[in-house]
Amino acid sequence: MIRYAAALLLSLGLASVAAAADRALIVGIGTYANLPEKMFLEGPKNDVPLIETLLKEKLGYPADSIRVLRDQDASRAAILAGIDDWLVNGTQPGDRVYFYFSGHGLQVKDVSGDEEDGLDEALSTYDIAAGDGDWTNVILDDEIDAMLAKLKDRAVTIVIDACHSGTISRSLSTEVAKAMESARFLPRPHAKPADAVKTRGLRIDVAVVDKPEIARQNGVEAWSAASSYQVAWDDTRLPPEERHGVFTLSYVNGHETAAADSNGNGIVSNAELLEYVKKQSQSYCAAQSECQGLDPQLEVNYALLGASAVAPADAGGQAQQAGGETAQQPTPDYGKVEEVKVENTQQTAYVAADPVEAVGDILGKPETGDVKVALSSDYLKTGDAFRITVTSATNGHLILYDVDKDGKATQIFPNEAARKITPLTANMPLTIPDDYYGFDFEADGPAENVLVAIVIADDIDLTKVAPNDYGLTKELDARTTIADIAGTLKQTWTRDAENRSVNWSLGLLKYAVH
Numbered sequence: 001m002i003r004y005a006a007a008l009l010l011s012l013g014l015a016s017v018a019a020a021a022d023r024a025l026i027v028g029i030g031t032y033a034n035l036p037e038k039m040f041l042e043g044p045k046n047d048v049p050l051i052e053t054l055l056k057e058k059l060g061y062p063a064d065s066i067r068v069l070r071d072q073d074a075s076r077a078a079i080l081a082g083i084d085d086w087l088v089n090g091t092q093p094g095d096r097v098y099f100y101f102s103g104h105g106l107q108v109k110d111v112s113g114d115e116e117d118g119l120d121e122a123l124s125t126y127d128i129a130a131g132d133g134d135w136t137n138v139i140l141d142d143e144i145d146a147m148l149a150k151l152k153d154r155a156v157t158i159v160i161d162a163c164h165s166g167t168i169s170r171s172l173s174t175e176v177a178k179a180m181e182s183a184r185f186l187p188r189p190h191a192k193p194a195d196a197v198k199t200r201g202l203r204i205d206v207a208v209v210d211k212p213e214i215a216r217q218n219g220v221e222a223w224s225a226a227s228s229y230q231v232a233w234d235d236t237r238l239p240p241e242e243r244h245g246v247f248t249l250s251y252v253n254g255h256e257t258a259a260a261d262s263n264g265n266g267i268v269s270n271a272e273l274l275e276y277v278k279k280q281s282q283s284y285c286a287a288q289s290e291c292q293g294l295d296p297q298l299e300v301n302y303a304l305l306g307a308s309a310v311a312p313a314d315a316g317g318q319a320q321q322a323g324g325e326t327a328q329q330p331t332p333d334y335g336k337v338e339e340v341k342v343e344n345t346q347q348t349a350y351v352a353a354d355p356v357e358a359v360g361d362i363l364g365k366p367e368t369g370d371v372k373v374a375l376s377s378d379y380l381k382t383g384d385a386f387r388i389t390v391t392s393a394t395n396g397h398l399i400l401y402d403v404d405k406d407g408k409a410t411q412i413f414p415n416e417a418a419r420k421i422t423p424l425t426a427n428m429p430l431t432i433p434d435d436y437y438g439f440d441f442e443a444d445g446p447a448e449n450v451l452v453a454i455v456i457a458d459d460i461d462l463t464k465v466a467p468n469d470y471g472l473t474k475e476l477d478a479r480t481t482i483a484d485i486a487g488t489l490k491q492t493w494t495r496d497a498e499n500r501s502v503n504w505s506l507g508l509l510k511y512a513v514h
Contacts, residue, residue: 271364415471
C-alpha cells in the first residue's frame, strides 16, 4: 500500500477540504462579438466541459460550486463580476479557488507604468473591440493580480490556456496572423510587420500572473500554456468540432496516474504533471511548421512541487465523487505528518510519506538512462568502504545527494573536500570520493536510501540552493532542498534565440545498508 501524509499543512490553522466552500470559475471564449470569424477558436467550447468534468470527478468540486461563462456570457463585465462575486466574496480563508480561462491572449499599452516593455498582458473577452490603436474591453494582468490579493489565504489555482507573447504582438501584422489559424493570440490592431529576430530572446515577463513572487509566496498555483515569446494552440490534429487547446487536453489527461506518474508511486505530483504537459506540448509543436517552441509554465511555491495534483482517493478514508458526494474507503496508513508553514497561506496538500519516494514526485522528470549512478559494491554492510560513480551521456554540471528514510539529505557533490571540481564530460565516469579526497565513504546502517544525481547542461547558477559548503557535512531537509533545486531548474532558459526549458537529466539509485 502506498502511504500518504496529510501534509503539507501550509497554514497556522487547518481547513478541511471537504468542508470548504470551494468555488470555481470557468471561462471559455471561442466566438467574439466584434472580431471576424477567421479569428474565432474551435477549442474553447470543448475545453470548458473537459475542465468541468476534471473539477467534479478528480478535484472534488461540487457541481453547484462551479460557474461557467462561455462565449456571449463571457463579457468583460460578466468575468469581473464572476471574479468578485463568485470567487472573492463567495469564499473565505482556507477555501479552494479555481480560475480557468480558454481563449485569446494579447497585449495592450501599459497605463499603470509597471511593465518594463510598456505593455500589459491581457485576456480577451466576448466583447473585446479594436479601439484607437489598441484593444479595449479586456482583462488586464493587473486585474488578475488584484484578484490574487483579494484571495489571500485561499488555496488558489489559475489555469490559462492562451498566449501572451510580446514578440507575436509586436512583430506580426494581421495579414500574417491570418495564416496562423488556431493560434491563441491576437496581434495588436494595425500592427506593422517587424523583424522578430531583433527582439527574440530578450527577457520580458509576459505571464498573466506577471508577479510570480505572489504565487511562490502565497501558495498560488498558476499554470499557463506557453512560455514568453511562444504561441498557445488549438490542437489541429483533431477535427474542428472536436478540438481542444493543446495545453488543456494534456493538462486534463495528465491527472491520470497511468499518464503522468513517472516514478510509479501512485501519486501524480504537480512537478510530474508539468513534465507530462511539457512533453505532450512539445510533441505537438515538433510536428507543426508554424510552432517554434511550446513550454507550459507553472508558477508555484516550490514546497508544492511534490504535492499531489489530486487528493489521494483514500485520503481521510473517503473518495470524492462527482457532485461532492463521498464513498467510504478502507482507512489507509498515513505514516507521519510533515508540517510546513508558508506565509499567508491556509491549505492542505498531500505528499508521499516516504521521503525517498517523494524525491521523484518533487523532481517530476522521468529517468531516461542518460545519467547512471553506481556503487563500488552491490551489497553494503555497516562499516564497509564504498565509492559512488556517476556517468552522464551529456556534458554538464553535477549535483549529487543522498536522501534517507528520515527525510535528511547529504550533498555529496559539489563539496569543499574535492581538490578538483570540473564539469562532467559526456560518457566519462566521475568517482566520488576519488584518490584526491584521501578518504572513502563508510556505510552506516541499517538504511534504505536513494542517491539523486542531477546533471545540468545549461549554465544555471545553483550556488544559492547547492553551495559547495553544503557538501558532505551539513544535514539538510530533503524535501526542501530537492524542491528548491527542482524549482530553479523549472525556470525558463532565455539565453538562446528561442526561450525554452532548462536542459537537465536525472539518475536515481536506491540502495540498502545491511
